[in-house]
Amino acid sequence: MLLGLFVPAVTAATTVLTSKTAALKADFKAKLIGAFRVKPLIVLVAIATFFGIIAVSILLSTLAGQSLDQFSFVEGFSFSIGGSSALLTIVLAALLEELGWRGYAEYAIASYCSWWKESLIFGAVWALWHLPLFFVPDTYHYNILQQSPLYMVNFFVSIMPLGFIVTWVYVKNERSIFACMIFHFFVNLLQEKVAMTQTTKCVETLVLFAAAAIVVATNRELFFEKRHIGRLLEEAHLRKERSE
Secondary structure, X not given: OHHHXXXXXXXXXXXXXXXXXXHHHHHHHHHHHOHHHOOHHHHHHHHHHHHHHHHHHHHHHHHHOOOHHHOOEOOOOOOOOOOOOHHHHHHHHHHHHHHHXXXXXXXXXXXXXXXXXXXXXXXXXXXXXXXXXXXXXOOHHHHHHHHOHHHHHHHHHHHHHHHHHHHHHHHHOOOOHHHHHHHHHHHHHHHHHEOOOHHHHHHHHHHHHXXXXXHHHOXXXXXXXXXXOOOXXXXXXXXXXXXX
16 A cells, blocks of 8 residues: 555656756646645635535435435544554545656646546546555455445546546646645545445446536636647746746
8 A cells, every 4th residue: 555655656756856857847846836826716616516526426316215314424534554544644645646646647648638638548547546455455445345346346437537627626726736635635535534325426426427527518628728738848937937
């Protein structure tokens, strides 16, 4: 678990810091510590949207016989690393994953395609990255696999639409890693603490697809423009000059 948690961040940092491209290093630094890039309203809207997704999912799940008691919080968390604080594990997951994904992975993909295509590719990579966790005893992923392989499949599928929403947060916040860390933390926290059943989480996947479709439809210019291809570092440099 520790290896999986740290590898994306270490890989991104190593790739960037050993690069001979000064612009890539400057972009990494600006995305990481440029708190000025974070647009609080966008982040709050994203978090509120995820709250809404969960609420709608619980309400729809009642049609399948699930209880409204799911509108409550559970005690504790489903897993931790080596007996450490579970909350700390969730914080580290958000910080370290986003350092890797937004620090380099999304740049590497989006340099060659639209943000829509990047979201598809990244969503698949992000989902498959979780695969080893299904074979680590006592993890959330291991436990849902023991309940039913269907829940494992649902987890992988649910990551795909979520990838589009995270991309929206990322780009709308001028490619801020910190903004994605905040959103990722709240996603993890709500998924852990809200008392949703696995049946409801299957419903949630459908709601996520609907939400992602709305985000894409209302941000078509963002997702389908191709002007940024091959120019992400140039755009970052111009943005820095304007801010100065």
